Structures are given as structure tokens and as C-alpha cells.
Amino acid sequence: MPSSDLMEKIVSLCRKRGFIFQSSEIYGGINGFWDYGPLGVELKKNIKDAWWRDMVRNPPLGPNGQEITMVGLDCSIIMNRKVWVASGHASGFQDPMCDCKETKKRYRADQLEVFSGHPEVNPPLMYAFIKGDEESLKLAIKKAEKAARAAGKKFTQPVHSVSYMTLAKNADARNQVVGPDVEVPGTLTEARPFNLMFETHAGAIKDDDNLVYLRPETAQGIFANFKNVVDSSRVKIPFGIAQIGKAFRNEVNPRNYTFRSREFEQMEIEFFCHPSESRMWYEYWRDVRKNWYSTLGIRSEKLKPREQTPEELAHYSVGTTDIEYLFPFSDEHQELEGVAHRGDFDLKAHMEHSKQSLLYFDEDAWNRDAAGRSTNSFVAWLKGNPSPEEVAKYQFIPHVIEPSAGADRFTLAVLCEAYTEDKAPNADGKLEERLVMKFHPRLAPVKAAIFPLVKKDGMPEKAYALYRELKAHFNVQYDDGGAVGRRYRRQDEIGTPFCITIDGETMQNDTVTIRDRDTLVQRRIPISSVLHELRTLIG
RNA sequence: GCGGGUGUAGCUCAGUGGUAGAGCUCCACGUUGCCAACGUGGCCGUCGUGGGUUCAAAUCCCAUCGCCCGCUCCA
Numbered sequence: 001m002p003s004s005d006l007m008e009k010i011v012s013l014c015r016k017r018g019f020i021f022q023s024s025e026i027y028g029g030i031n032g033f034w035d036y037g038p039l040g041v042e043l044k045k046n047i048k049d050a051w052w053r054d055m056v057r058n059p060p061l062g063p064n065g066q067e068i069t070m071v072g073l074d075c076s077i078i079m080n081r082k083v084w085v086a087s088g089h090a091s092g093f094q095d096p097m098c099d100c101k102e103t104k105k106r107y108r109a110d111q112l113e114v115f116s117g118h119p120e121v122n123p124p125l126m127y128a129f130i131k132g133d134e135e136s137l138k139l140a141i142k143k144a145e146k147a148a149r150a151a152g153k154k155f156t157q158p159v160h161s162v163s164y165m166t167l168a169k170n171a172d173a174r175n176q177v178v179g180p181d182v183e184v185p186g187t188l189t190e191a192r193p194f195n196l197m198f199e200t201h202a203g204a205i206k207d208d209d210n211l212v213y214l215r216p217e218t219a220q221g222i223f224a225n226f227k228n229v230v231d232s233s234r235v236k237i238p239f240g241i242a243q244i245g246k247a248f249r250n251e252v253n254p255r256n257y258t259f260r261s262r263e264f265e266q267m268e269i270e271f272f273c274h275p276s277e278s279r280m281w282y283e284y285w286r287d288v289r290k291n292w293y294s295t296l297g298i299r300s301e302k303l304k305p306r307e308q309t310p311e312e313l314a315h316y317s318v319g320t321t322d323i324e325y326l327f328p329f330s331d332e333h334q335e336l337e338g339v340a341h342r343g344d345f346d347l348k349a350h351m352e353h354s355k356q357s358l359l360y361f362d363e364d365a366w367n368r369d370a371a372g373r374s375t376n377s378f379v380a381w382l383k384g385n386p387s388p389e390e391v392a393k394y395q396f397i398p399h400v401i402e403p404s405a406g407a408d409r410f411t412l413a414v415l416c417e418a419y420t421e422d423k424a425p426n427a428d429g430k431l432e433e434r435l436v437m438k439f440h441p442r443l444a445p446v447k448a449a450i451f452p453l454v455k456k457d458g459m460p461e462k463a464y465a466l467y468r469e470l471k472a473h474f475n476v477q478y479d480d481g482g483a484v485g486r487r488y489r490r491q492d493e494i495g496t497p498f499c500i501t502i503d504g505e506t507m508q509n510d511t512v513t514i515r516d517r518d519t520l521v522q523r524r525i526p527i528s529s530v531l532h533e534l535r536t537l538i539g
Numbered sequence: 540g541c542g543g544g545u546g547u548a549g550c551u552c553a554g555u556g557g558u559a560g561a562g563c564u565c566c567a568c569g570u571u572g573c574c575a576a577c578g579u580g581g582c583c584g585u586c587g588u589g590g591g592u593u594c595a596a597a598u599c600c601c602a603u604c605g606c607c608c609g610c611u612c613c614a
Contacts, residue, residue: 016550028588028604089614196614252612427576453572485574504572
């Protein structure tokens with residue numbers, strides 16, 4: 001099946017069964033925002049709970065078999081504006097853009113360069129090209145050559161170029177600039193800031209003083225609280241702080257269903273360690289995170305860890321691995337999670353901007369090396385002018401490994417992964433198309449459905465009693481409508497892994513059948529062991 | 540942001556100026572002893588939204604919004 005058709009079917013099912021709706025749909029919707037319906041919210045909650053349990057409460061053992069310390073955090077979405085100045089988002093997110101009035105193309109103004117044409121050509125013109133784009137530069141040179149020839153001059157190579165930004169404010173200068181994709185000057189607009197952070201105002205008066213941003217990532221709340229956590233919770237390096245929460249980016253063009261939304265939820269860990277161990281922890285988290293997706297049923301051929309090339313890496317990063325999934329809407333793998341080695345970039349930036357010390361003192365290391373030292377006081381020891389390398393063994397800015405996962409993206413991947421069309425026998429034993437969502441039992445929004453085989457002879461009452469017992473422990477459904485076959489199929493379509501049926505034999509000996517969604521196989525078990533059985537199966 | 544396509548019931552669609560339809564789904568009752576059975580009855584649309592043309596608009600025109608595809612963007 002063509003992948004776009006498959007994606008449409010998934011979107012359709014999500015709407016029909018109440019996984020995902022378009023936000024404010026009755027008013028015509030709003031681009032880039034989505035609502036999770038009754039089943040979607042269960043699915044996403046199961047995903048977040050699985051992450052929290054597997055990464056925060058009970059993370060895998062470390063590289064040397066040691067326990068890992070992880071704590072959680074839930075920060076406010078709106079923070080002091082200075083946080084975003086320190087992180088670089090306040091400037092980095094305000095990309096200046098300029099438009100070409102002729103071609104309607106839009107360029108990042110800071111990526112446009114201009115050079116002057118032949119100095120004796122009148123009127124004097126400048127030619128714009130896209131930085132780093134050979135074709136664009138060649139084209140601009142060609143245009144300059146042509147203009148020079150027409151004036152009887154010869155233009156060879158631009159002597160030097162400057163950023164368009166340096167003259168974009170000056171209308172006269174702009175009118176001399178020939179845009180990258182036009183022949184005539186004066187079609188480029190001035191550079192306008194293009195802010196990718198949502199803005200609002202804290203306080204009733206709307207002015208520049210109380211301008212605040214909706215966080216574009218959850219990470220900075222963790223860095224801003226690094227000292228609070230260290231001081232309050234007895235954690236020792238290495239340790240991680242985890243957070244699940246909403247983040248907002250005013251994306252230029254939200255696309256591909258929920259994949260690129262303007263409001264989304266992140267599941268982030270900032271793992272703090274000694275600089276000398278950072279590579280080991282980077283590799284640890286890269287592998288742990290990749291494996292996590294596999295244990296929740298993502299097939300390995302769809303999942304691809306991709307180490308970023310040196311050119312792609314952010315300037316501060318020692319290494320980043322994108323964990324990518326092959327969604328049906330694309331021929332290429334798309335990012336589910338980035339595991340980034342961020343060095344000391346973030347804590348250092350916050351240290352500088354906040355003027356607060358975010359240095360970590362490793363008391364264990366200090367005490368371990370006590371023998372052979374004349375003093376036990378670190379402050380006193382520092383007065384002896386130890387080498388920076390010596391000091392850094394005990395006091396340092398921790399390095400950070402950041403596994404940052406998109407909860408909505410993984411939810412979408414789970415939906416895509418689960419979507420299956422197979423064959424199942426009908427009442428006559430003939431195979432018919434079946435639509436089944438093969439969710440991992442841990443993630444399935446409904447864990448089990450309880451049916452009376454028919455609506456008589458006390459079966460509904462018995463089934464309902466079992467339902468009442470189970471719903472204290474799991475999200476379960478009771479259904480007595482129509483033929484049992486139809487009820488099985490309904491549950492298949494929402495991915496319920498187990499169906500329990502009360503039949504005539506139940507009324508005799510208190511056993512029920514439990515039917516497996518994927519194999520259709522039924523087993524008979526005592527009604528008293530259903531709860532325990534489900535616990536074992538769901539994990 | 541630009542260009543192209545598209546929008547009628549929960550779903551799939553029919554309806555080219557003259558009383559908004561079909562199948563499926565869904566609900567109720569009956570029937571039904573294991574994989575979308577059957578019977579009867581029922582719910583559901585101011586045709587994406589707002590204007591305009593017309594005696595009359597789902598249908599023609601304009602605008603707008605959403606979705607899809609391609610470009611652009613993705614710190």
C-alpha cells in the first residue's frame with residue numbers, strides 16, 4: 001500500500017475511534033494544534049507512564065552495573081525571560097527573514113550575502129546570493145557579468161561579500177540589491193524578525209516590560225533548577241533530572257499530522273556527570289533510549305539511530321544521535337528523539353547570565369583522595385594553588401547528556417506501528433479483512449474487554465461483576481451489544497489485547513475464556529485468576 | 540509564506556441552479572452458545588465558514604479557514 005494511503009487510513013481511524021481530533025474543530029480548527037480523545041489520552045498517558053517508570057523510577061543499570069540516580073521535576077511553562085536569553089533562544093528563535101516581492105520567495109536574511117557589481121556600471125548594483133549555495137553564487141556572478149558587459153566593462157569575481165543584514169535597514173541600499181532569483185534590483189523587503197517562540201504578557205498590562213515566552217523546550221527549567229535539586233535532594237553526580245511537559249514552537253509550517261505541532265509534549269532527561277565520563281554516559285543513554293523503543297514494540301527495521309555528522313552538530317555538542325522512525329508519511333526516517341552530548345554549555349550559560357555558581361563539588365572524590373593531603377578543607381587546599389586539572393577532579397561544571405523525546409511523536413509512531421490489516425475468519429469460517437491495532441499491552445488504551453457470550457441465562461450479570469472487579473485495576477470495557485464476533489472486532493480496532501468471555505461453561509464451573517488479539521487463540525482459565533493473569537500479561 | 544488539489548451524515552461517497560440522498564456505522568427491542576449474522580424501529584447534515592449573484596445556490600462568483608501534495612522553514 002502506498003505510504004500516503006496508509007497514513008490517511010491511520011488518521012481516519014484515529015478520528016473515528018477517538019484517538020486524535022483536530023483542535024477546536026467546530027470553529028474550523030487551528031493549524032498545528034491537536035486534541036487527544038478518550039482513547040488517545042489513555043494511550044499517551046500509558047506512554048508517559050512507561051517512560052517515567054522505566055527511566056525515572058527504575059532506570060536500567062549503568063555501564064558498570066551500578067544503580068542510576070534519577071529524580072523528577074515539573075517546571076512552569078512560563079519562566080523569567082532571562083532564561084531564554086541565557087539559553088540563546090531569545091536571539092536564536094528570532095530569525096530575521098526577508099521576502100522577495102517579485103518571486104514571493106522568503107529567505108533567512110542572515111543567510112543572504114551581497115557583493116558589489118562592477119564599480120563603473122551605472123546605476124551601481126549589488127547582487128544577493130544564499131550563503132554556502134554554489135549555484136546561487138554562480139547565478140549572481142553571471143548577472144553581474146552580464147550587467148558589466150552591457151556597459152562595456154568586464155566583471156570577473158566578487159572581491160568580497162557582506163551580509164544582507166548590514167544594509168537591510170537602508171531602503172536606498174536595498175533598492176540596489178538584485179535578489180537571488182530575480183534580474184531586477186529592489187525586490188527584497190527589509191529583514192523582519194520571525195519569532196518562533198510564542199509570546200504573552202505576565203500581568204494585565206501588555207507592555208515590553210512584562211513580555212514572557214511560552215517555553216520552546218522543557219530542558220531549560222531543569223538547568224535553571226539544577227542547584228535547587230542538588231541542594232534539596234541529596235543527589236550525587238552522576239545523576240539525572242527528568243521532566244515531562246508541554247512546549248511550544250511557532251512553527252512556520254506545521255505538517256504531517258501531529259508530527260510537527262506548535263504545541264507538543266516532551267519527555268526529557270538531563271543527565272549530569274563528570275566531564276571525563278561524559279562520553280561513556282552519552283553512549284549509555286543512546287543505547288538505553290534506542291532499546292526502550294524496541295521493548296515497546298517498535299520494529300527494529302523502522303527504528304534507526306543516526307549519529308549526526310560534524311556539520312550538523314550544534315557548536316557546543318560533542319555528539320548527538322537522533323533516534324529516527326520511518327513514518328508512513330515520509331520515505332525518510334524522522335526524528336523521535338535526540339540524544340545530545342551538550343557538554344557544559346547550558347550550565348555555563350546560566351552561570352554567566354544568572355551570576356550564580358552552578359559548580360558541583362564532588363565530596364566523594366574529595367574524601368577518597370584524603371590520604372596524603374595536609375588539609376581536609378577544600379577552600380584551604382585551593383589556597384595552595386593546585387593545578388586546574390587537580391581542582392577539576394573535585395569541583396567542576398558537570399557535563400550534560402540530554403535524551404529528549406517527543407511524547408506526541410512517539411504516540412504517533414506507536415499508532416503507525418500498531419496499524420495492521422490482516423485476515424480473520426467470519427461466522428462461516430471464511431477469511432475476511434480485519435483491522436487491528438497491535439499495541440504493546442503496556443501501551444494499549446484498553447487492557448481488556450469483558451463480554452457475556454449472549455444476553456441471557458445470567459451471563460450479563462456475571463460478566464458485569466467481573467468488569468466491576470477489574471476496572472479498579474485496569475482500563476477495561478464491558479460490552480453486551482450485538483453478536484460476540486462484532487464485539488471482538490470492535491476491540492481489535494482499538495487495540496484491546498485481551499477479551500474475556502463469560503459463556504455457558506462459566507455458569508457451570510466458573511471458568512472463562514481469554515482471547516488473544518493477535519493470534520485469536522482462546523484459553524480457558526478460572527474466573528478467580530483473571531486479575532492475576534492480566535497483570536502477568538500486561539507487565 | 541508561495542503554488543496546486545480538496546471540503547456534502549460518525550465513515551465512504553452520489554448529487555452541475557428547482558423539496559439534501561445511499562450504503563455502512565451508531566442506538567433500542569427481539570433474536571443470537573465464540574469472531575463485523577438476522578428482523579423491526581430509530582438518531583444524525585442551515586452541504587467547512589462568511590459574503591455576493593439569482594424568484595431560487597451543495598451547485599455560479601468573491602473572501603476566509605482547515606486538510607493533502609510540492610517548495611520554503613525546522614534554533
